[in-house]
Amino acid sequence: MRxxxxxxxxxxxxxxxxxxxxxxxxxxxxxxxxxxxxLFIYSSSGLGKTHLxxxxxxxxxxxxxxxxxxYVPLEDFVEQLHAAIATGEMDRFKxxxxxVDVLLIDDMQFLTGRRETQSELxxxxxxxxxxxxxxxxxxxxxxxxxxxxxxxxxxxxSGGLIVDIGVPDxxxxxxxxxxxxxxxxxxxxxxxxxxxxxxxxxNIRELQGALNRLVSAQVTDGTLTPAQVNALVGxxxxxxxxxPTAARQDEFFSFLTDIASAxxxxxxxxxxxxxxxxxxxxxxxxxxxxxxxxxQEQKAPENWEALVRGFAQAVEQLKELEQQVSAVDPTLGxxxxxxxxxxxxxxxxxVERALAGAVPPAGPQAAFARATFEESPSNQMAVRAADAVxxxxxxxxxxxxxxxxxxxxxxxxxxxxxxxxxxRGGASYRVACVGAQLFIDELIAALQDGTIERFRARYRAxxxxxxxxxxxxxxKERTQDELFHVFNHFHAAGKQLVFAxxxxxxxxxxLEERLRSRFEGGLVAELNAPDRTLREKLFTRFLAVxxxxxxxxxxxxxxxxxxxxxxxxxxTVHRLMAAAEQAGAPLTLPIAKLTxxxxxxxxxxxxxxxxxxxxxxxLDDEKIIWEWPDASGRLVEELR
Amino acid sequence: xxxxxxATREITCKIVYYGPGRSGKTTNLHYIYGQVPExxxxxxxxxxxxTDRTLFFDFLPLDLGSISGFTTKFQLYTVPGQVYYQxxxxxxxxxxxxxxxxxxxxARQLEENIESFQDLHxxxxxxxxxxxxxxxxxxxxxxxxxxxLILPVAELSDAINFRGSPEFSADALHxxxxxxxxxxxxxxxxxxxxxxxxxxxxxxxxxxx
Numbered sequence: 001m002r003x004x005x006x007x008x009x010x011x012x013x014x015x016x017x018x019x020x021x022x023x024x025x026x027x028x029x030x031x032x033x034x035x036x037x038x039l040f041i042y043s044s045s046g047l048g049k050t051h052l053x054x055x056x057x058x059x060x061x062x063x064x065x066x067x068x069x070x071y072v073p074l075e076d077f078v079e080q081l082h083a084a085i086a087t088g089e090m091d092r093f094k095x096x097x098x099x100v101d102v103l104l105i106d107d108m109q110f111l112t113g114r115r116e117t118q119s120e121l122x123x124x125x126x127x128x129x130x131x132x133x134x135x136x137x138x139x140x141x142x143x144x145x146x147x148x149x150x151x152x153x154x155x156x157x158s159g160g161l162i163v164d165i166g167v168p169d170x171x172x173x174x175x176x177x178x179x180x181x182x183x184x185x186x187x188x189x190x191x192x193x194x195x196x197x198x199x200x201x202x203n204i205r206e207l208q209g210a211l212n213r214l215v216s217a218q219v220t221d222g223t224l225t226p227a228q229v230n231a232l233v234g235x236x237x238x239x240x241x242x243x244p245t246a247a248r249q250d251e252f253f254s255f256l257t258d259i260a261s262a263x264x265x266x267x268x269x270x271x272x273x274x275x276x277x278x279x280x281x282x283x284x285x286x287x288x289x290x291x292x293x294x295x296q297e298q299k300a301p302e303n304w305e306a307l308v309r310g311f312a313q314a315v316e317q318l319k320e321l322e323q324q325v326s327a328v329d330p331t332l333g334x335x336x337x338x339x340x341x342x343x344x345x346x347x348x349x350x351v352e353r354a355l356a357g358a359v360p361p362a363g364p365q366a367a368f369a370r371a372t373f374e375e376s377p378s379n380q381m382a383v384r385a386a387d388a389v390x391x392x393x394x395x396x397x398x399x400x401x402x403x404x405x406x407x408x409x410x411x412x413x414x415x416x417x418x419x420x421x422x423x424r425g426g427a428s429y430r431v432a433c434v435g436a437q438l439f440i441d442e443l444i445a446a447l448q449d450g451t452i453e454r455f456r457a458r459y460r461a462x463x464x465x466x467x468x469x470x471x472x473x474x475x476k477e478r479t480q481d482e483l484f485h486v487f488n489h490f491h492a493a494g495k496q497l498v499f500a501x502x503x504x505x506x507x508x509x510x511l512e513e514r515l516r517s518r519f520e521g522g523l524v525a526e527l528n529a530p531d532r533t534l535r536e537k538l539f540t541r542f543l544a545v546x547x548x549x550x551x552x553x554x555x556x557x558x559x560x561x562x563x564x565x566x567x568x569x570x571x572t573v574h575r576l577m578a579a580a581e582q583a584g585a586p587l588t589l590p591i592a593k594l595t596x597x598x599x600x601x602x603x604x605x606x607x608x609x610x611x612x613x614x615x616x617x618x619l620d621d622e623k624i625i626w627e628w629p630d631a632s633g634r635l636v637e638e639l640r
Numbered sequence: 641x642x643x644x645x646x647a648t649r650e651i652t653c654k655i656v657y658y659g660p661g662r663s664g665k666t667t668n669l670h671y672i673y674g675q676v677p678e679x680x681x682x683x684x685x686x687x688x689x690x691t692d693r694t695l696f697f698d699f700l701p702l703d704l705g706s707i708s709g710f711t712t713k714f715q716l717y718t719v720p721g722q723v724y725y726q727x728x729x730x731x732x733x734x735x736x737x738x739x740x741x742x743x744x745x746x747a748r749q750l751e752e753n754i755e756s757f758q759d760l761h762x763x764x765x766x767x768x769x770x771x772x773x774x775x776x777x778x779x780x781x782x783x784x785x786x787x788x789l790i791l792p793v794a795e796l797s798d799a800i801n802f803r804g805s806p807e808f809s810a811d812a813l814h815x816x817x818x819x820x821x822x823x824x825x826x827x828x829x830x831x832x833x834x835x836x837x838x839x840x841x842x843x844x845x846x847x848x849x
Contacts (some may be wrong), residue, residue: 252675255819262830268822276648
């Protein structure tokens with residue numbers, strides 16, 4: 001908006017009420033940016049702020065024709081700013097105001113609540129002031145009283161000179177009226193102007209309005225006399241003496257002051273602090289009953305600070321628990337349980353249950369009892385280590401790594417350890433005893449379903465982890481990664497780890513170094529092919545279980561025959577029994593020789609008793625294929 | 641009603657103007673209403689009859705702004721003075737933090753004053769509030785009337801204020817004494833912040849808890 005040429009200093013009447021403001025305005029327009037920057041002029045409506053602002057603009061323009069001078073009511077400024085934002089032309093907006101030399105902003109009181117305008121204005125004022133450009137602002141109230149304005153902006157507005165314009169006194173009113181008459185080229189009877197000036201108008205616009213009425217009255221009714229003035233302008237009733245608005249409000253404000261001191265005396269600081277905590281945690285959505293109870297105490301309990309801190313800690317724990325459980329299953333979080341610190345232990349138990357999952361990892365197979373595992377020099381080290389682990393899980397050999405060729409009893413020993421640990425640990429002691437392949441499959445399934453946290457939690461909830469056929473993890477990076485973390489968790493928690501593999505850790509192909517070194521960090525115990533002692537023990541037991549009477553010669557013959565694995569021994573027993581059945585005679589050395597010597601090695605078809613016999617020896621379904629045609633030769637096979 | 645809510649940082653103070661009919665309770669509120677700057681007062685609710693007698697009650701909420709960080713709000717109520725509005729009086733009295741008893745200084749109203757003051761005590765007791773724990777101030781209104789019509793404060797005090805509550809003489813129509821009375825009751829009520837009265841379950845709070 002342009003500066004209005006009609007409003008200048010020469011038609012602005014100066015009186016005692018505005019002298020200071022006018023002096024400041026002159027100084028500013030003579031040397032913009034040099035003094036009083038920013039100049040802030042305030043007064044109630046209709047006392048000449050806008051006139052003075054335009055006057056500054058006009059005078060500055062006259063003195064400095066090269067200067068860019070901009071007058072803008074705040075409302076327009078806001079509108080331009082919004083338009084600029086809407087059209088994405090903020091840069092042009094900033095450029096436009098950035099090159100103004102004298103910026104005159106009217107009606108600053110409309111800043112209230114306009115955060116965006118405030119921040120843009122603050123930025124603009126900073127930049128203008130920084131380059132010594134003049135800012136003049138007007139408002140109907142001083143900066144500090146403009147409600148809801150950024151503190152920094154208020155400081156900026158108050159940083160130069162703040163002047164107010166008061167209500168003009170009688171003499172000034174007369175001068176204003178005379179100036180107006182001159183402007184309008186009208187004349188009144190002597191005394192008319194003075195009579196009008198006696199009326200206490202609170203602003204000049206009203207005064208001007210009254211003058212206009214006189215002018216029009218004079219045009220229609222002829223020359224006015226001073227006596228007619230009051231009737232014509234309807235002079236406002238004189239204000240009741242002694243009770244101008246300000247004085248009236250004093251009564252309320254003095255009451256307010258007294259109340260303030262009474263409140264200040266009554267407020268208890270510790271309750272304020274507890275109240276803050278309540279408000280804060282309530283705002284965060286947490287129940288705050290313990291703190292509310294605390295606030296009902298008559299006196300500050302000695303430990304109130306500790307109680308507040310403890311509450312905050314409980315809330316943090318709740319948040320953590322909720323985070324944990326939400327990672328497993330987002331639907332479990334967000335419940336009331338996680339909003340009430342008084343139910344922390346309940347929440348913790350809930351999370352533990354949820355994390356453990358409904359299905360714990362598989363346990364050891366009951367068929368592999370420690371009692372049925374025969375010890376001999378070939379497996380002595382492993383068996384002793386196993387016994388040590390059983391007596392002191394997690395302490396002696398952690399991890400225990402059982403290595404040995406297929407069929408020497410690793411699985412049996414591993415499960416036997418598991419069974420013993422479970423038996424000794426009691427009902428709450430959870431032993432996870434699984435094959436590595438199952439571990440891998442579960443991991444893959446968990447990755448697929450996005451339930452990896454639950455997978456981890458299931459295993460981590462166990463008290464001991466026994467992993468069979470761990471050689472299968474070789475080359476499987478993700479599995480090794482998980483296993484690595486599971487391992488660390490167990491090891492750090494002092495929980496027992498037992499692994500079984502067909503080769504020692506060193507020889508597992510594709511096993512990462514970090515796992516290998518960990519596997520080797522406990523005890524690597526080897527199980528070898530059964531020696532003669534073991535073979536004899538085993539044959540004795542197997543045949544006894546099958547109810548086959550055996551002579552010492554036969555036993556000695558059988559035990560002498562070398563075997564690579566226990567499985568081979570079992571196979572031998574089955575073949576012998578089948579042969580005996582076929583011959584329809586009890587098992588004797590000749591039959592045994594006939595069956596086992598290579599010349600007679602032709603396989604026979606499996607008799608029906610195989611199933612029964614196998615059943616007696618092995619209760620493990622997984623390890624037996626029932627309907628194999630020549631089961632006597634290859635009865636026992638690992639499925640995996 | 642708990643006076644101070646440390647959690648929401650609010651102080652809410654309910655003050656009930658009690659007294660016989662036509663003693664000037666509503667006038668008190670009107671005067672206060674007139675003095676309060678626009679932004680501090682809520683809408684004054686007045687349920688009056690055609691003849692401008694308070695039918696139900698007046699309610700003037702005052703927002704005193706933030707004091708010591710507490711949003712402080714006063715709720716000023718008047719009860720209908722006429723004898724037959726007993727139930728309303730009890731209702732309004734519920735949960736009051738303080739009572740201003742507005743007495744009519746006119747000599748011919750003395751009996752009504754005494755009766756109403758006793759009625760106040762009865763109603764408080766009815767609500768399980770011990771009148772001795774309830775902050776009460778007494779205002780002798782209409783002291784601007786010609787001397788021959790009214791009783792002097794000392795005489796009124798002897799007749800009505802048997803408990804020796806703080807007392808104020810007032811001219812509610814023109815203002816003198818109105819804010820003094822409000823200040824008197826407010827300070828009494830607020831003094832109870834630090835005393836035991838602030839917590840719920842005590843006599844003052846029993847009404848609404």
